[in-house]
Amino acid sequence: METIINHFSNLSETQIAQFSKLEDLYKYWNAQINVISRKDINELYTKHVLHSLAIAKVQPFKPQASILDVGTGGGFPGIPLAILFPETNFYLVDSIGKKIKVVNEVVKELGLKNVKAEQIRAENVKGEFDFIISRAVTKMDDFVKWVRKKIAKKQLHEIKNGILYLKGGDLTDELANFPNATTYNLTDFFENDFFETKKVVHIPLKKR
Numbered sequence: 170m171e172t173i174i175n176h177f178s179n180l181s182e183t184q185i186a187q188f189s190k191l192e193d194l195y196k197y198w199n200a201q202i203n204v205i206s207r208k209d210i211n212e213l214y215t216k217h218v219l220h221s222l223a224i225a226k227v228q229p230f231k232p233q234a235s236i237l238d239v240g241t242g243g244g245f246p247g248i249p250l251a252i253l254f255p256e257t258n259f260y261l262v263d264s265i266g267k268k269i270k271v272v273n274e275v276v277k278e279l280g281l282k283n284v285k286a287e288q289i290r291a292e293n294v295k296g297e298f299d300f301i302i303s304r305a306v307t308k309m310d311d312f313v314k315w316v317r318k319k320i321a322k323k324q325l326h327e328i329k330n331g332i333l334y335l336k337g338g339d340l341t342d343e344l345a346n347f348p349n350a351t352t353y354n355l356t357d358f359f360e361n362d363f364f365e366t367k368k369v370v371h372i373p374l375k376k377r
């Protein structure tokens with residue numbers, strides 16, 4: 170929890186309380202429905218919460234923006250970002266209903282009013298979003314096919330509307346078809362060894 174406060178100044182008391190509650194909530198729910206690898210649960214704040222918040226270091230979201238988290242699982246990266254940006258609208262989707270149940274329970278316990286979570290496949294999501302965020306769901310070629318028609322035309326942010334994807338390792342092959350992709354190394358933001366190979370990939374997409 171300390172690590173979150175150190176990297177994100179100006180958190181309100183409500184936000185600090187919400188971030189602090191995550192550990193107990195995920196320990197409780199993960200014992201019933203597996204949404205986080207059991208070996209990672211003790212490092213929730215680094216490996217899941219701070220990792221999710223790396224997206225905010227690349228692009229802080231505007232209050233009126235709408236963000237789609239595809240394959241959110243237990244709520245990553247969507248829930249930590251929804252706490253950080255309480256006036257931005259987040260739509261968290263996953264194809265597995267019991268994962269969405271965990272997300273809805275956590276959202277209810279935290280009192281988050283800016284999150285809607287639903288069991289639906291990414292390909293079937295309707296609507297338009299400023300950014301599509303994700304972590305550990307599928308290869309970029311497939312991901313882009315799922316989401317490319319869901320990008321809002323109006324530009325609210327400094328970087329162009331599109332995908333912000335948390336990826337690890339060597340991305341040369343995976344991003345070969347996306348010459349306009351920008352990768353941001355997470356070691357530029359966070360000093361922990363865990364982030365050594367981790368990146369945020371931004372792919373701008375235009376509505377067609």
Ligand SMILES: C[S@@+](CC[C@H](N)C(=O)[O-])C[C@H]1O[C@@H](n2cnc3c(N)ncnc32)[C@H](O)[C@@H]1O
Nearest residue numbers: 240241242245263264265289290291304305306
């Ligand atoms: C490895 S988990 C990652 C979960 C979460 N993003 C995280 O990083 O903790 C991948 C998730 O993507 C979901 N998923 C896979 N294909 C999907 C699709 N077509 N539409 C929606 N969700 C999908 C799976 O159900 C699973 O929960």
